[in-house]
Amino acid sequence: MDDLLRQFDPFDIFDAEAARLDAFFSSLDEEGWNRPSRCAGWSVRDVLGHLAGEELYNQACLDGDVQQVMERVARDEGITGFNDFNEWTVRQRRDVPVDQVLEEWRTKNADTRARMRERGGDGTLDTMAGPYPVGLQTFHYDSEYATHADDVGAPVSEEEADARLAWRVAVGRFALRESDSKAQVEDLADSLWVDADGVEAELSYPEFVAATVGRPKPGLDPHIASALRCLA
Template sequence: MTTRPEDSLADLDPFDIFDAEAARLDRYFSGLDEEGWRRPSRAEGWSVRDVLAHLAGEELYNHACLDGDLDGFTATLRREGVGEGFDGFNEWCVARRRDLPVHEVLQEWRRENGDTRARMRALGRDASLRTLAGPYPVGSQTFHYDSEYATHADDVGAPVTPDEADRRFHWRARVGLFALAEKEDSEVHAELAGERVVVRAYGTTEELPLPVFVEATVGRLPGDHPMDPRLRDALRCLA
């Protein structure tokens, strides 16, 4: 029997993780003052407020997938003159919310993401979702959302308690391994070995601590990190 990449995550509940990371962001956003909203985030070129606007705006795509209306989604982007690819969509989402009161953007995100999380959970992990990349399992898509929310929580500095940090790095590393396994053209072989990920690529073997591997998979390694640029590019597999 063929083993699917998503089988490696069978013991994790993607919906519980999604709820937990959304709650982390909500707690953090709820306590910000004006200065906190203006503070630069770790996402290049974005303030903390811009990260919130991105999260609120991308629900247009999430709901289009759930509604089976990707044609309507792409028509909206064409009508608005949005450039090709998700970079253009992301910048459009941020720009169109910059003049709105931040409490309205926060309410929008809470409402729309709450709906997304409830509907994804109701469908169940084995259901199929129509995405721009084609039909895709709901559970797998939710794991991608989990990673994105955890990444943006770190981008804005949302607190992670010492008690949950290790567990969080473990599930994030496993989701990264899953995403790497999905890449048919990947030149990287990686596997979890305790508190490290063993990576074989380009004729070499490296043992990466979980935090380093996780940051590599989401493109958040510092610019001066000594990792081989080829490996850095190959490991990036999540938004």
């Protein structure tokens, strides 16, 4: 496990973020489902549809046939790239009763989480980029779930906020290094200094996390925002 991530348990985080989303989704009425999310063009209901739909990819990774599954979907549905895939999964579920979509996501994600935990952090699974460590893939899922929880406004308690921010900063820094980003990042104890090809900025931890998942603060230099985006 990468040194940045060693102190965190990716499987416990995945469980916690899934539980957060489940509790939030379970509390919604029709107005809540139809409210716009932070994802452009998607309602809160659409975010749930996306989470349910991407289990096709998650479980194909575990089954070892992700290339074949994604190629078949691309061929049959005319999909090119993950953005098209994401929009397709949302469209597929817009006319399905929301209770059914919630149960689909809840059941399939529980199975994904159990299978990944059983395989263990040092195990491997198939991905579109080839074999990849289960523990690291789980951290990517952790970030995905935390990001979408924030997108829909799922609450985070004061007791968990600091620990949640700590692992998100670590995952962001790991993902930048993994993607060979041009951004250089230095920890200043309570903020981060970032340099991207000579363009510098000091970001708070929440601002850094937001930039790594493609939700930069207004006014952040576009060069830095682009260099930091590594998880969305």
